[in-house]
Amino acid sequence: MSGHIAAIFRHPVKGFTPESLAHVDLAPGQGFPADRVWAVENGPSGFDPDAPAWMSKQKFTVLAAIPKVAAARTRHDDATGVFTAEAAGRPTFAGRLSEPAGREAFAAWLTAFLEPDDLRGPLRVVEARGDFRFTDHPLGQVSIVNLASVRDLSQKMGVELDPLRFRANLYVEGWPAWAENDWEGRELMAGWARTRVYKPIVRCAATEVDPATGVKDLDVVKALFDNYGHMNCGIYVHATAAGRVGLGDAITAPMQAAP
Numbered sequence: 001m002s003g004h005i006a007a008i009f010r011h012p013v014k015g016f017t018p019e020s021l022a023h024v025d026l027a028p029g030q031g032f033p034a035d036r037v038w039a040v041e042n043g044p045s046g047f048d049p050d051a052p053a054w055m056s057k058q059k060f061t062v063l064a065a066i067p068k069v070a071a072a073r074t075r076h077d078d079a080t081g082v083f084t085a086e087a088a089g090r091p092t093f094a095g096r097l098s099e100p101a102g103r104e105a106f107a108a109w110l111t112a113f114l115e116p117d118d119l120r121g122p123l124r125v126v127e128a129r130g131d132f133r134f135t136d137h138p139l140g141q142v143s144i145v146n147l148a149s150v151r152d153l154s155q156k157m158g159v160e161l162d163p164l165r166f167r168a169n170l171y172v173e174g175w176p177a178w179a180e181n182d183w184e185g186r187e188l189m190a191g192w193a194r195t196r197v198y199k200p201i202v203r204c205a206a207t208e209v210d211p212a213t214g215v216k217d218l219d220v221v222k223a224l225f226d227n228y229g230h231m232n233c234g235i236y237v238h239a240t241a242a243g244r245v246g247l248g249d250a251i252t253a254p255m256q257a258a259p
Contacts, residue, residue, distance in 0.1 A: 001175065001176075001179075001252070001253035002174060002250050002251070002252045002253065003146075003172045003173055003174025003175045003250070003251050003252075003253065004172070004173055004174055004248055004249060004250055004251060005170055005171070005172060005190070005191065005245060005246065005247055005248060005249045005251055006147060006171045006172060006173040006247075007020060007163075007170070007171040007247070008020065008021040008022070008023065008024055008169065008170055008171075008245065008246075008247060009021065009164075009167075009168065009169060009170075009171075010024075010032060010033070010034050010035040010169065011035055011036055011167060012034055012035070012036075012037055012038060012074070012076040012083070012097075013036075013037075013038045013039065013040065013074060013076075013083075013097070013125075014036045014038065014039035014040070014057070014060055014062060014134040015039070015040070015057075015060060015061055015062035015063055015066075015069050016069060016072060016074045016085075017072070017073050017074040017075065018164055018167060018211075019075060019076065022246060022247055023191075023244055023245060023246035023247065024169075024244070024245050024246075025193075025242070025243070025244050025245075026142065026190070026193040026195070026239040026242065026243060026244075026245060027239055027242040028238070028239050028240055028241065028242065029131060029239075030131045030141070030239070031128075031131055031132070031133035031135065031141050031142075032133070032141065032142050032143075032169045034076070034078070035133060035169060036128070036133045036134040036135055037127065037128050037133065037134075038097050038103075038125055038126065038127050038128070038134070039060045039061075039125070039126055039128075039134040040060055040061040040106075040107065040110060040123055040124070040125050040126075041059060041060060041123065041124040041125070041126050042059065042060055042061050042065070042066075042118075042119065042120050042121065042123060043059075043119070043120035043121025043122065044121055044122075045059040045060070045126075047059070047126050049126060049127060049128075049129055052128060052129060052130075052132040054135070054137075054138035055134075057136055057204075057206075060134070061110065061114070061118075061123065062206060063205075063206040063209045064204050064205040064206040065118075065205075066114060066118045067209040067214050067215060067216045068113075068114060068115065068118065068214045069114075069214065070209055070210070070211050070212075070213070070214035071087055071088070071213065071214030072085050072086070072087045072110070072113060072214075073085070073086045073087065074086075076097075081096045081098055082094055082095065082096060083095060083096065083097045083102070083106065085106065085109060085110075087113050090109070090112070090113055091109075093105065093106055093109040097125060097127065098127070103124075103125035103127070104125075106125055107122075107123040107124055107125050110123055111123050136201075136204075137201075137236060139198060139236070139238070140198070140201070140236040141198075141236065141237070141238050141239070142169050142170065142195065142236065142237050142238070142239065143167070143168045143169045143170070143201060143234055143235070143236055143237075144168060144169065144170045144171075144172060144180070144190075144234055144235050144236075144237060144251075145163060145166045145168035145170070145171050145172070145233065145234040146172050146175045146177065146178070146179070146180050146234070147163060147171055147172060147173050148173070148174075148175055148176060148177040149177045149178050149180070149233060149234075150163045150166065150233070151177070152177040152178065153220075153223065153224065153227070153233070156223065156227045157218070157220075157223050157227075159218065161218075161220070162210070162211055162212065164211045165206075165207045165208075165209070165210075165211055165220065166201075166203070166207060166233055166234055167206065168234055170190065170245065170251070172251050174251075175253055178228070179253065180197075180200070180234070180235045180253075181200050181230070181232055181235075183197040183235065183253070184197055184198070184199055184200070184235075185197060187240070188237060188251065188252065188253065189250070189251065189252040190237070190243075190245045190249070190251045191243060191244055191245035191246055191249035191250070191251070192243030192244050192245070192249075193239050193241065193242060193243030193244065193245050194239070194240050194241035194243065195237040195238060195239050195240060196237060196238050196240050197235050197236075197237050198235070198236040198237060198238055199235065199236055200230075200232035200234070200235055200236075201232060201233060201234040201235060201236060202231050202232055203220065203221050203224060203231050203232065203233050204221065205221065207220040207221060207233070208220050208221065
């Protein structure tokens, strides 16, 4: 059974705008390149960049806690290192999050953009180092969503769900709906990279926010449970052999359990 890579996305700042890619290079023990490298701390979290440790998404400005985050449009330019943020009624922000001054300036821009009730304390942009990433799960290195599963859920709900609600790294066409829920521990070839399925992704309130408007409009988590008896949509995988994954590449579903 084989599908193909229909879309590739990274999220340079946790909770903010996904950015489409033509290809990505995966390697064992590493997070998804340039994905969730920064996060915005919503009040003191205790995060130590010199000894990074996983923390709950609720410590940060994410859609699950602050839907308005989706109304900001952000972009990181790899060539210049400049990060930009735009929102209706606000001046455009431009700065380098790799620099302390840029991180402080973006925190100030975001403080002015968000509602006072959204803030639990001072905002602070924190940066991941090495292979650490601000993922929703401590071992959630690469996330994959099956577009057939999203369409099946859309049909059950009677609406057309934007797949970007699920904030995945890789989106796949060609797999049967929900087949991925049974692949835990199995090997999967994604382009030229070999991966192993870690676990299904249990969904949260972030999926209830329209990524285009920043409005919380659909109870996706309840719909998953009501229609399927679970709250899964997508899978986490870990790279076991390095390789490039590009748009249109085959992504081969596992045929037998890995040893």
